[in-house]
Amino acid sequence: MRHTSAQAPSVVDRVLDVFGAFTAQRPALSLSELSRRAALPLSTTHRIVGELARRGALERQDDGHYRVGLWLWEIASLSRGMGLRDAAMPFLEDLYEATHENVQLAVLDASEVVYVERISGRNAVSVVSRAGSRLDAHATGVGQVLLAHAPAEVQEKVLAGPLKAYTPKTICSPDELRRVLAGVRRDGFVISDRQVELVSLSVAAPVHGPEDTVVAAISIVVPAQGADAWTLVPAVRAAARGISRSLGAPRARPAR
Structure with missing residues (x-):
């Protein structure tokens, strides 16, 4: 209830x-x-x-x-999430075809992320998320991206805790989470390492809407063992920029 x-x-x-x-x-x-x-x-x-x-x-x-x-x-199907999904699908599919790993699209709802879509291959690492499911925003890559661009009152409510620990790697310190959110705003992406499951890490980036505000986030989830997350950053950011351009975000328009 x-x-x-x-x-x-x-x-x-x-x-x-x-x-x-x-x-x-x-x-x-x-x-x-x-x-x-x-x-x-x-x-x-x-x-x-x-x-x-x-x-x-x-x-x-x-x-x-x-x-x-x-x-x-x-x-x-009339919700904002479905319209966002339709705009994002071509780019999510391209990202999946390039990697054959889990690709996710999520939006923020209070202190949680709601997964709007997930594309997963048969041999991709197991993940707990699915389309329509929720996770605490502080522990996920997409959630950290969305929190970093959320209104200050939303951030402060999450930072006030409690911050649930999914694994020993989950960020449960408000000060550490604050530093991560600042890094997202500075760098334009985040690498979330084994914070939800010890077998996986994710690379996430923001999606901007018509008013250049962050309306969603995408991520790719790969096995933590042997993965070089930094090599995935350009592809994830490019996909996020493509979705933003499809949504009409001014910052994503090609330079004249």
């Missing part, structure tokens, strides 16, 4: 709690499971789920379990 009001949850809160009960690990749930995971009475859950299924936002399987429906996917 994502609502935090001290008042009783509204109808919208309850509907969102039902959707929030689904996870990548549990994409199909029974009515009783939805009731328990959404912390709602069974009768309330039955009424909400029935209406959502009638509208196509949920689908009932033959075994009685429910899944998120295609109608909700249609609505989600």
